Amino acid sequence: MNREAWIDDELRKLRVDNLERHIRVFPHAGGKINIDGHEVLNFSSNDYLNLAGRPELARAAKRAIDDFGAGSAASRLVTGTLPIHDELEMQLARHKGYPAAILFGSGYLANSSTVPALVGRNDTIFADRFIHASMIDAAKLSDARLVRFRHNDCGHLEELLTMHADKGRRLILIESVYSMDGSIPPLREIAATAEKNNALLLVDExxxxxxxxxxxGGLIRQEHLEESVNVAMGTLSKGLGGYGGFVACSESIRKLLVNRGRGLIYSTAPPPSVAGSALAALEVLDKEPDLGTILMERASRFRKRLNDAGLDTLDSQTQIIPIIAGSNESALGLAERLLEDRIIAIAIRPPTVPKGTARVRLSVTLAHEDRDLEQASEVIIRAARNEGIL
Ligand SMILES: Cc1ncc(COP(=O)(O)O)c(C=O)c1O
Incomplete structure (x- = not known):
């Protein structure tokens, strides 16, 4: 008897619906890569500040290996915490403007450890409909009741908070830049609603x-809301060009996570090289404080060109720019056409995004010069016309 026959059936179903995914191998991970001697623009990299390939980060990672070894060899509560972890947590707290910070193996682990530490079976989570899968998984792990409010709709959040007034502790989950559409939340309004309703607020940055x-330092810093947002979650794997996740918070939440954060207690501490490169990335940000502003300006000029041609980029206000294609076939077709013209932009389909909103997601990075973005916009507009999206 073939015990795996059902797997072939599952995969066939995915293929029929144009939902089967594949892993592809790329020569490296930046925003501009060389494939078979040709320069290709990669709009699917999260290396927003073009730091992953910076020599300062590689040097710091190598130094950390020389000083502390290749691995941490134990979890944080056993003997895995090294001086470089301690130093990174101090610097992350400073960077985010919080009293404390705690490091995790990844952003996924940060979310899936923090949410279940803050709420449990008799509590309620209020989550924006567009939050990342890592927070949905975290909510499921927590056993708390999960209610979803309409994307960026603070009025709906307030309604749900009133409706679920006597349901134990309450936790609101939002992002500061939504990963699939590049929108920004009305943070001030949501933070005030959280305070008024005595709900904890976690913002995934x-x-x-x-x-x-x-x-x-993130949206919370930009809006001076460190006192109203209880947990500022972040990752070292995107703008900071490395790997790992963290949470910036009060001293008491940090202590709670040390005692209840399962991804910290039951997983080996991140390797010293990861902490070393993250420290170097924070130094780059101190020395070159305008990198984020330059990125936003470039992205906004690029987005305007796409919008002027009639392309729908939803409410994107950031470096993440979706091009809505609608059907899975159109999104895949557009991505395929772009690849023929040396532009990598991966099609994002349900369940990652709502049904009928399949899209090509573009991430602008500092590897993309204005000139690259101008040429890319022409290619994208032409491909969208040929695909029948425009
Ligand atoms: C919004 C959001 N939160 C959390 C994560 C997880 O972070 P990491 O890739 O460091 O695990 C990601 C990305 O993968 C994300 O987009």
């Missing part, structure tokens, strides 16, 4: 870290 706010 994965795509804002290094990009928004003074020296890339």
């Amino acid at each position: 994965a795509h804002a870290t290094g990009v928004l706010g003074p020296r890339g």
Whole structure:
């Protein structure tokens, strides 16, 4: 008997719906890469500040390996915490303007450890409809009741908070730059609603870290809301060009996570090289505080060109720019046409985005010069016309 026959059926179903995914291998990860001797613009990289290939980061990672070894060899609560982890947490707290910070193996682990530490079975989570899968998984792990409010709709959030007034502790989950459409939340309004309703607020700054706010400190810093946002989650894997995740918070939330954060307690501490390159990335941000502003300006000129041609980029206000194609076939077709013209932009389909809103997601990075973006916009507009999207 073939015990795996059902897997072939599942995969066939995905193929029929144009939903099967594949892993492709690329020579490296930046915004501009050389494939078979040709320069290709990569709009699917999250290396927003073009830091992943910076020699300062590589040097710092190598130095950390020389000083502390290739691995941490134990979890943080055993013997895996090294001076470089301690130093990075101090610098992350400073960078975000919070009293404390705690490091995790990845952004996914940061979310899936923090949410279940803050709420449990008798509590309620209020999540924006567009939040990232790592927070949905975290909510499921917590066993708390999960209610979703309409994207960026503070009125709907307030309604739901009133409706679920007596349901234990309450936690609101939002992002500061939404990963699939590049929109920004009405943070001031949501923070005030959270305070008024005695709800904790966690803001996932994965795509804002290094990009928004003074020296890339994020949207919370930009809006001076450190006192009203309880948890500022971030990742080292996107704007900071490395790997790993973190949470900036009060001293008491940090202590709670040390005692209840399962991804910290039951997983090996990040390797010293990861902490070393993250420290070097923070130094770059101190020395070159305008990188995020330059990125936003370039992205906004690029987006305007696409919009002027009639392309729908939803409410994008940032370096993440979706091009709505509608059907899965059109999104895949557009991505295919762009690839023929040496532009990598991956099609994003349900369940990652709502049905009927399949899109090609473009991430502008500092590897893309204005001239590249001008040429790319012409290619994208032509491809969208040929695909029948325009
Ligand atoms: C909004 C958001 N949160 C969390 C994560 C997870 O971060 P990491 O890739 O560091 O695990 C991602 C990206 O993958 C993300 O887009």
